[in-house]
Every structure is written in structure tokens, then in C-alpha cells.
Amino acid sequence: MESTVATAAIAAPGVIHLSVTNLILQADPVVKAVMAMLVFASLWSWGIIFDKIFRLRSLANQAEQFEDRFWSGSSLEELFERVGQRPKDPMSSIFVAAMKEWRRSSSKGGLPPATGTVQVAERMDRVMKISLEREMDHLNRRMIFLASTGSVSPFLGLLGTVWGIMNTFTSIGAAADTSLATVAPGIAEALFATALGLIAAIPAVVFYNKISSDLARYALRLENFAGEFGAILSRQLDTK
Amino acid sequence: MSRDSVTPTPIKPSRSKDGKVERVVTERSFSGGRYTGQGYAFSLLLHGGILALAWIGVPFFHREIPPTPPLIVDLVPIEDITSAAPPPTPEPTPEPTPVVPEPPKPAPAADTPPPDTMPPPPPPDPPKPEPAKVVPPKPKPPPPKPVPPKTKQDDIASLQKLLKDMQKNAPKPPQQTADNKAPPTNNIAPTLSDRASMTELDAIRRHIEGCWRIDPGKEGNENLSAEVKVFINPDGSARAEIVDMTRYFVDSAFRTFANSARNAVLACGNIPISPEHYNELKEIIMNFSPQGRIN
Numbered sequence: 310m311e312s313t314v315a316t317a318a319i320a321a322p323g324v325i326h327l328s329v330t331n332l333i334l335q336a337d338p339v340v341k342a343v344m345a346m347l348v349f350a351s352l353w354s355w356g357i358i359f360d361k362i363f364r365l366r367s368l369a370n371q372a373e374q375f376e377d378r379f380w381s382g383s384s385l386e387e388l389f390e391r392v393g394q395r396p397k398d399p400m401s402s403i404f405v406a407a408m409k410e411w412r413r414s415s416s417k418g419g420l421p422p423a424t425g426t427v428q429v430a431e432r433m434d435r436v437m438k439i440s441l442e443r444e445m446d447h448l449n450r451r452m453i454f455l456a457s458t459g460s461v462s463p464f465l466g467l468l469g470t471v472w473g474i475m476n477t478f479t480s481i482g483a484a485a486d487t488s489l490a491t492v493a494p495g496i497a498e499a500l501f502a503t504a505l506g507l508i509a510a511i512p513a514v515v516f517y518n519k520i521s522s523d524l525a526r527y528a529l530r531l532e533n534f535a536g537e538f539g540a541i542l543s544r545q546l547d548t549k
Numbered sequence: 550m551s552r553d554s555v556t557p558t559p560i561k562p563s564r565s566k567d568g569k570v571e572r573v574v575t576e577r578s579f580s581g582g583r584y585t586g587q588g589y590a591f592s593l594l595l596h597g598g599i600l601a602l603a604w605i606g607v608p609f610f611h612r613e614i615p616p617t618p619p620l621i622v623d624l625v626p627i628e629d630i631t632s633a634a635p636p637p638t639p640e641p642t643p644e645p646t647p648v649v650p651e652p653p654k655p656a657p658a659a660d661t662p663p664p665d666t667m668p669p670p671p672p673p674d675p676p677k678p679e680p681a682k683v684v685p686p687k688p689k690p691p692p693p694k695p696v697p698p699k700t701k702q703d704d705i706a707s708l709q710k711l712l713k714d715m716q717k718n719a720p721k722p723p724q725q726t727a728d729n730k731a732p733p734t735n736n737i738a739p740t741l742s743d744r745a746s747m748t749e750l751d752a753i754r755r756h757i758e759g760c761w762r763i764d765p766g767k768e769g770n771e772n773l774s775a776e777v778k779v780f781i782n783p784d785g786s787a788r789a790e791i792v793d794m795t796r797y798f799v800d801s802a803f804r805t806f807a808n809s810a811r812n813a814v815l816a817c818g819n820i821p822i823s824p825e826h827y828n829e830l831k832e833i834i835m836n837f838s839p840q841g842r843i844n
Contacts, residue, residue, distance in 0.1 A: 348596070351596065352589075352592055352593065352596050353592075355588075355591070355592035355595055355596070356585075356588045356589035356591075356592035356593075357588065358588070358592075359587065359588035359589070359591040359592055360584045360585045360587070360588030360589070361588070362588075363584045363587055363588060364584040367584070406574045413563070436574050439574045440574045443574070
């Protein structure tokens with residue numbers, strides 16, 4: 310008839326604080342290196358993201374202003390004088406390139422009447438195309454880093470996690486102890502690498518898509534402008 | 550040959566003032582520095598902010614784990630109820646690890662006691678009146694087993710004591726090895742919870758068993774067993790329902806037996822039911838079997 314009362318307190322999980330700083334500081338060197346790379350990738354890609362976003366916004370504003378002036382009805386020569394030799398934005402730089410070519414052709418004087426006009430118009434189209442491509446090439450710089458961050462950093466994080474879990478298993482083997490207290494910190498710290506990888510990758514992918522579609526739209530806008538300007542110039546040549 | 554004789558018109562690209570070939574499209578100096586610098590500054594700020602938050606501690610990283618209330622378990626030694634083998638360690642401190650050597654024990658123990666329990670009752674009754682009066686030396690045979698005024702329960706208890714002693718001597722070696730192994734593994738939880746869950750129910754069973762009056766020797770009883778659904782009220786009283794009502798009406802032996810079981814439940818008060826487990830235990834199906842045991 311003896312009955313015993315046992316107080317079975319569920320073993321309180323020790324004093325392991327899984328704070329972010331602890332997770333980083335306790336990690337294995339390889340995992341630390343992976344984490345450092347991921348943090349750097351995140352830093353860099355966010356730098357690119359901010360850079361591109363600010364730039365695209367200001368480019369859109371500048372294009373707006375330039376188009377306003379261009380279509381305002383004032384003479385193109387006047388606009389050319391105003392924009393000057395150092396165009397500030399891609400659209401005005403396309404305009405300047407075409408105007409320069411126009412001036413160069415017309416300053417040579419006697420354009421052969423029939424064949425000449427076609428050739429001048431063609432040449433100006435080509436010049437505008439070159440200018441546009443150069444501008445777009447410049448704008449597209451470093452976008453590739455965003456793309457590769459988005460695709461590679463999850464793998465990098467996974468590498469850190471796999472490495473960390475391997476270490477955890479080794480330590481389980483060494484301690485011959487499978488209690489949660491032995492296993493949990495190692496796994497938490499390993500998984501933190503994957504978390505970092507995803508944290509770096511997700512914004513990179515999202516903003517890569519956003520920025521590249523914005524860039525494509527801007528390129529289309531430039532192309533349209535170049536096309537319209539070319540049409541205006543060739544009509545001018547015909548009427549001459 | 551003729552190609553050589555024709556002198557091609559020399560290409561004379563227009564030259565700028567310094568004599569170099571003039572670019573058709575003037576190179577533009579891209580002044581991207583402003584936004585690039587700004588972008589990286591913002592990026593640094595963002596990461597610094599996140600790191601600072603992590604350092605200070607974002608609220609959700611420190612979600613408090615609600616303290617689990619200590620689970621108070623009434624560890625009823627199993628042998629009291631089922632008359633199965635006692636756990637190898639009779640010490641009051643519940644050792645979780647001995648479970649390992651336990652399994653082999655119950656089998657032989659469970660087999661041996663029933664035959665033993667049946668014989669003892671008869672001997673005490675006839676000899677008691679005679680040896681006490683007539684011959685003093687005669688009591689000698691009884692002493693090894695029980696002391697004269699014994700009920701059935703005492704017999705069982707003493708037998709169990711014997712069994713305990715036997716097992717205390719026998720299984721020590723394996724037990725110690727188990728104890729040596731125990732400290733490194735912290736996995737107490739499974740074995741402890743196994744015990745806890747069965748013992749509360751066992752306490753109730755034992756309590757009802759105490760109220761049960763049954764004649765185990767009645768003819769036909771050995772094949773009977775009655776399932777009774779027990780509804781326990783919060784105050785410890787209970788009501789009972791016999792599950793197999795068809796047999797109840799058909800089989801008179803079963804009816805007697807089942808009635809005794811039901812009466813046991815009805816007669817019992819103060820059933821030890823803990824309020825926190827009330828909902829799990831308020832409806833139990835108990836299997837009353839002969840030999841005065843409830844499963």
C-alpha cells in the first residue's frame with residue numbers, strides 16, 4: 310500500500326539562449342565564414358538595390374523634364390544649346406549625339422540631294438542606337454550580382470547548415486549523448502546559416518525582378534524617343 | 550592584280566583638335582558616384598539597424614516559454630493493483646531507468662502468484678482452531694508463510710514481500726549496470742510518462758476494487774468478466790452502466806456478477822480523481838474479472 314509521490318518536473322531547458330549573437334559567435338569557423346559571405350552579399354546587394362532604385366527614380370524624373378522641353382515646341386537648336394556638351398541623362402545624351410551628327414553632316418555643306426538624305430538619316434539612327442546601348446549597358450551594370458546573389462546564397466546557406474549539422478552529429482558521437490540539450494544548439498546554429506542565405510536571397514530576387522523590369526521599361530522609353538526623334542529629323546531632311 | 554592598281558580612296562575620318570579620330574558618339578562621363586555611394590550608405594544603415602535589433606533583442610526572439618507546471622504523479626506501485634511483479638527497485642524514489650530490466654520479471658511473477666494465492670486460504674481456516682488449542686508445535690508449518698490471523702490480502706502481501714526479496718537479490722547486477730548507464734542519457738521523459746499515465750487510472754481501479762465484494766470461488770465465475778462503464782462525478786461519487794446488457798438479461802451468472810461490479814462502483818465514494826485530469830478520467834470503462842481484479 311505504499312504510494313510514492315514523485316514530482317517530475319519536466320527538465321527545464323538549460324540556460325541556452327539562442328539569441329542571434331550567440332548563434333553567430335558559437336558557430337564553427339566554416340559556418341562563420343559562410344555567414345560572413347552571406348552578410349557581405351546581403352550588404353552588397355542592398356547597396357546595389359538602393360543605388361538602382363534611386364537612380365531609376367531620378368532618371369525617370371529627368372526623362373520627364375527633358376521630354377517636356379523637347380515637345381514644348383521650342384527650337385531643337387535652342388534645346389541643343391541648352392543641354393550643351395555634357396548631357397546629364399541618357400535621353401538628353403541620345404539627343405545630343407543625334408544633334409551633333411546632324412550638325413557635322415550639315416556643316417560639311419553640299420549634301421548630295423537624293424542619296425545623301427537617306428544616308429544622313431541612317432547615320433543618325435545608328436548614332437542614337439549606339440548612344441542608347443551605351444547608356445543601357447551602364448545602367449545594367451552590377452545587376453548580375455543581384456541575380457547571382459539570389460540564386461547562389463541559398464545554396465551557400467545550405468552548405469553552412471550541412472556543415473553545422475555534420476559537426477553536431479560528430480559531437481553527438483563524441484559525447485555519446487543524444488539529449489536535446491546537446492543537439493539543439495548545434496542544429497539551431499546550423500539552420501541560422503540557411504536563414505541568412507534566404508534573407509540575402511529573397512530581397513535580391515525580388516528587387517532583381519523589379520529593377521530589371523523597370524530598366525526594360527526605361528530602355529523602351531529611350532528607344533521610343535530615339536525613334537520619334539529620328540522620324541522628325543528624317544522628315545526635316547526630306548523637306549529640305 | 551587589277552585590285553592593286555586601283556588606289557582606294559583614303560578614309561579620312563574627321564579629327565578633333567588634338568588630332569585623334571573624333572568619336573561619332575561622344576563619350577559621356579557617367580556620374581554615377583552619387584547614387585552608388587548613397588545606395589551603399591543606405592545598405593549599411595539597414596544592416597546596422599538589423600544587427601542592432603538582433604543585439605538588443607527583437608521581442609519575438611525572446612518569447613518566454615510558459616513554465617510547465619511540475620507534473621505531480623501519484624506513483625502507485627503496480628503490484629498492488631495487478632499483482633504483477635513488483636518493480637525491481639522497491640525504494641520509494643522512482644527510478645526511471647530500471648524499466649530496462651523490468652520486462653522479463655512480470656511474466657514469471659504473474660504466472661506464479663495466482664496458483665499460490667488460491668491454496669493459502671484453505672489451510673489457515675482448518676488449522677487455526679486446532680493448532681491454537683491442541684498442539685503447540687503444529688503452528689510451525691504456518692510461520693514460514695503467514696502469521697495466523699491472515700486474510701487473503703495479507704497472504705498476497707507476504708508473498709509479494711518474498712518475491713521482492715528474491716528479486717532484490719537476483720536482479721541487482723543488471724540493475725547496477727543500468728544505473729551506470731543512466732547518468733549520461735538524459736532521456737527520462739518517455740519512461741516516466743509511461744508510468745504516470747497508467748497510475749492515476751490504477752489508483753481509481755484500486756479504490757473501486759476495495760469496495761468490491763465478490764466470491765471468487767463461485768461456480769462459473771472464473772469465466773466471467775464484466776465491462777462496466779463508470780461515470781465519476783467531481784465529488785468522487787460514481788455511477789455505473791453495464792456495457793453488455795444483452796448478456797445481462799440472458800445470463801443469470803453474468804447478471805449476478807455484473808450487479809456486484811455495479812454495486813461496487815455505486816457503493817464507492819471518494820474516488821480519488823484529480824480535478825486537472827477530471828475530463829480524461831470521468832468516463833472509464835473498467836473490466837471486472839474474477840479473482841477480484843479490475844482491469
